[in-house]
Amino acid sequence: MRIFKGQSVSPGVAAGRVYQYKAFVRSVYETYVQPGEEQAALAAYLEAVRAVDAELVKIAGSFYSQDRDKAKIFEAHREILADDEMDGDIRRAILQDRQAADFAVDRVCTEYAALLGRVPDANIAARAADIRDVRNRLLRVLHGEKEHNLSQLPDHSVVVAHDLLPSDTATIDRGSVAAIVTEVGGATSHSAILARAFGIPAVLGVPDVTKALSDGEEVIVDALCGEVLAEPDGETVASRREKQAAYLAERQEDRRYLTLPAVTKDGTTVEIGLNIGSETGWPEDESFTFVGLFRTEFLYMERDTLPSEEEQTAAYRRVLERAKGRQVTLRTLDVGGDKTLPALPLPKEENPFLGSRALRLCLNYRDLFLTQLRAALRASVYGSLQIMFPMVGSLEDIRAGKAAVEEAKAQLAGKGVSFDPDIPIGIMVEIPSIAMLADEAAKECDFASAGTNDLCQYLFAADRMNPLTNEYYRTFSPAMFRILSAVFDAFRRANKPVSVCGEMAGNPEAALVLLGLGLRKFSMNASAIPAVKRALRGITLLEAETLASAVCAADTEAAVLECIRSVAAGRAERR
Amino acid sequence: MTTVQTIVKNASGLHARPASDFVVKAKAFQSAVTIRDADRPAGTAVNAKSIVRLLSLGIVKGTRVEIAADGPDEREAVDALVALIDSGFGEA
Numbered sequence: 005m006r007i008f009k010g011q012s013v014s015p016g017v018a019a020g021r022v023y024q025y026k027a028f029v030r031s032v033y034e035t036y037v038q039p040g041e042e043q044a045a046l047a048a049y050l051e052a053v054r055a056v057d058a059e060l061v062k063i064a065g066s067f068y069s070q071d072r073d074k075a076k077i078f079e080a081h082r083e084i085l086a087d088d089e090m091d092g093d094i095r096r097a098i099l100q101d102r103q104a105a106d107f108a109v110d111r112v113c114t115e116y117a118a119l120l121g122r123v124p125d126a127n128i129a130a131r132a133a134d135i136r137d138v139r140n141r142l143l144r145v146l147h148g149e150k151e152h153n154l155s156q157l158p159d160h161s162v163v164v165a166h167d168l169l170p171s172d173t174a175t176i177d178r179g180s181v182a183a184i185v186t187e188v189g190g191a192t193s194h195s196a197i198l199a200r201a202f203g204i205p206a207v208l209g210v211p212d213v214t215k216a217l218s219d220g221e222e223v224i225v226d227a228l229c230g231e232v233l234a235e236p237d238g239e240t241v242a243s244r245r246e247k248q249a250a251y252l253a254e255r256q257e258d259r260r261y262l263t264l265p266a267v268t269k270d271g272t273t274v275e276i277g278l279n280i281g282s283e284t285g286w287p288e289d290e291s292f293t294f295v296g297l298f299r300t301e302f303l304y305m306e307r308d309t310l311p312s313e314e315e316q317t318a319a320y321r322r323v324l325e326r327a328k329g330r331q332v333t334l335r336t337l338d339v340g341g342d343k344t345l346p347a348l349p350l351p352k353e354e355n356p357f358l359g360s361r362a363l364r365l366c367l368n369y370r371d372l373f374l375t376q377l378r379a380a381l382r383a384s385v386y387g388s389l390q391i392m393f394p395m396v397g398s399l400e401d402i403r404a405g406k407a408a409v410e411e412a413k414a415q416l417a418g419k420g421v422s423f424d425p426d427i428p429i430g431i432m433v434e435i436p437s438i439a440m441l442a443d444e445a446a447k448e449c450d451f452a453s454a455g456t457n458d459l460c461q462y463l464f465a466a467d468r469m470n471p472l473t474n475e476y477y478r479t480f481s482p483a484m485f486r487i488l489s490a491v492f493d494a495f496r497r498a499n500k501p502v503s504v505c506g507e508m509a510g511n512p513e514a515a516l517v518l519l520g521l522g523l524r525k526f527s528m529n530a531s532a533i534p535a536v537k538r539a540l541r542g543i544t545l546l547e548a549e550t551l552a553s554a555v556c557a558a559d560t561e562a563a564v565l566e567c568i569r570s571v572a573a574g575r576a577e578r579r
Numbered sequence: 580m581t582t583v584q585t586i587v588k589n590a591s592g593l594h595a596r597p598a599s600d601f602v603v604k605a606k607a608f609q610s611a612v613t614i615r616d617a618d619r620p621a622g623t624a625v626n627a628k629s630i631v632r633l634l635s636l637g638i639v640k641g642t643r644v645e646i647a648a649d650g651p652d653e654r655e656a657v658d659a660l661v662a663l664i665d666s667g668f669g670e671a
Binding site for chain 1 (some may be wrong): 595602606624625630639
């Protein structure tokens with residue numbers, strides 16, 4: 005048996021056969037045909053168009069009964085393929101300029117994609133990706149390569165790839181994919197987010213796995229502990245199968261808790277918040293009471309221009325309307341580090357995570373920041389909105405951020421535009437320095453939310469994206485709980501709200517300790533809500549407080565996990 | 580050449596399905612058909628039979644557009660396209 009280790013990004017256990025997947029790599033050179041060969045080049049193009057159209061008809065047809073929205077994507081691709089102007093330009097490039105068919109297709113389609121990418125409306129700009137998709141299909145056919153996508157897989161396929169593109173994952177055959185394994189990518193990659201949304205077990209960041217596994221080979225993917233097992237023996241197959249059954253039964257049980265109130269056994273009410281990126285994909289209204297983290301990055305990504313004030317105002321308004329009066333915490337643009345923007349080329353930095361990212365970057369690009377702040381302020385009249393700055397390290401940072409808000413307010417007031425003048429301003433606690441100054445910070449802002457992913461990374465000086473430092477990134481270390489405890493206490497003393505919106509809030513075990521440390525606001529992804537509610541409903545406040553004291557007095561991560569396990573064991577006995 | 584102006588009144592403007600419907604209708608005529616954002620003085624006319632060109636105009640609700648057709652069925656083309664826009668594409 006061979007075991008490969010990676011990062012588990014979407015839980016579950018699955019067995020299946022390896023389906024090696026290589027995305028089409030587009031490579032086109034500037035080539036021309038000899039005089040007299042234009043007609044042959046044109047014929048090649050026309051044949052490719054016919055073949056691509058047939059592919060699209062087939063894919064659209066296969067989705068039509070089960071997923072109309074997906075079918076429509078491919079219908080839209082057919083429209084682009086038949087576009088009068090693009091088609092005319094390609095024909096002219098071939099016949100008049102004697103360009104080779106692939107070169108003509110590549111150049112014309114890329115130009116048109118750029119044209120759409122420049123349209124201020126995000127929905128239209130996003131269609132540029134559709135043109136690029138059609139372009140790649142044409143090139144693939146012209147280069148004589150077979151269609152490869154993940155929309156039609158053999159049953160129980162374990163998709164193994166170097167990396168997956170958004171279009172690969174969006175169209176993946178959900179009925180037949182058993183698990184996903186890739187060489188690159190982490191918990192926050194697009195593939196990971198999609199795998200979690202679809203409930204597909206996934207282990208990412210497995211070095212050289214495409215070389216180590218062969219097509220059709222039987223493997224077990226244990227995405228509960230981040231392992232891929234090749235040539236498993238009978239005993240292993242049986243034990244992992246049991247693990248999978250137990251996991252599924254637990255999830256089934258969890259689901260019953262989604263819409264139940266988050267109340268401890270002895271009646272302490274806890275607020276459960278939702279982390280979101282847009283107004284879509286929200287769970288039932290009864291499952292959460294606030295939106296603790298509205299990530300605004302999505303508005304800026306995968307496009308060639310920055311979103312306008314109007315567009316942002318409209319997007320924020322949609323979220324506020326969807327929230328139906330519940331409080332929404334908008335986090336200002338958090339890019340830099342691992343997140344880059346095509347519309348905003350940034351200088352390369354030696355240490356991007358210690359560099360000009362998030363609030364620092366916004367203060368450097370003041371117009372970009374003021375545009376977002378004005379949009380947030382304008383949207384604030386449509387609901388209960390508060391603004392939160394990411395990557396705050398000092399009181400100076402808080403003051404600079406607040407000064408920018410005041411400037412944005414003055415700009416709007418000057419134009420007679422209405423906004424909420426008392427909009428609460430808060431901070432993310434993710435740099436240890438601001439946690440050390442929590443008392444002072446609490447005096448200068450209205451609320452705080454701990455971002456435990458970055459806090460852990462900065463506290464331990466361990467890059468959370470680097471597989472080599474994974475073991476140094478200790479979420480369950482007593483150091484994490486002690487620093488969080490200090491932050492909670494400081495904000496409680498100042499009588500200001502504090503929440504946690506990082507991964508720890510959505511982890512049922514960590515959540516119990518946080519409850520014991522005094523936290524009453526937990527914000528998380530929708531999928532984490534049931535298990536956290538279930539955990540909170542199964543404990544009394546006294547039990548949680550006893551656990552928290554033991555955790556803070558512990559010396560190692562292992563000791564903390566032991567404390568948590570003994571509480572869980574004790575509760576299991578009394579059931 | 581026949582030219583008529585009208586105002587787009589459906590909520591989503593000439594995006595998504597309405598844009599597709601518009602192009603399909605335009606393609607039904609022999610005449611060359613163009614569309615232009617008449618609210619922009621410098622707005623150039625684009626081929627109304629091209630979905631990509633049409634989308635690139637980014638026409639939202641309330642925009643005044645100018646439709647021009649040139650060819651044997653230019654009158655019918657313009658009438659049909661204006662009627663389609665005025666119908667609101669079946670949107671509220």
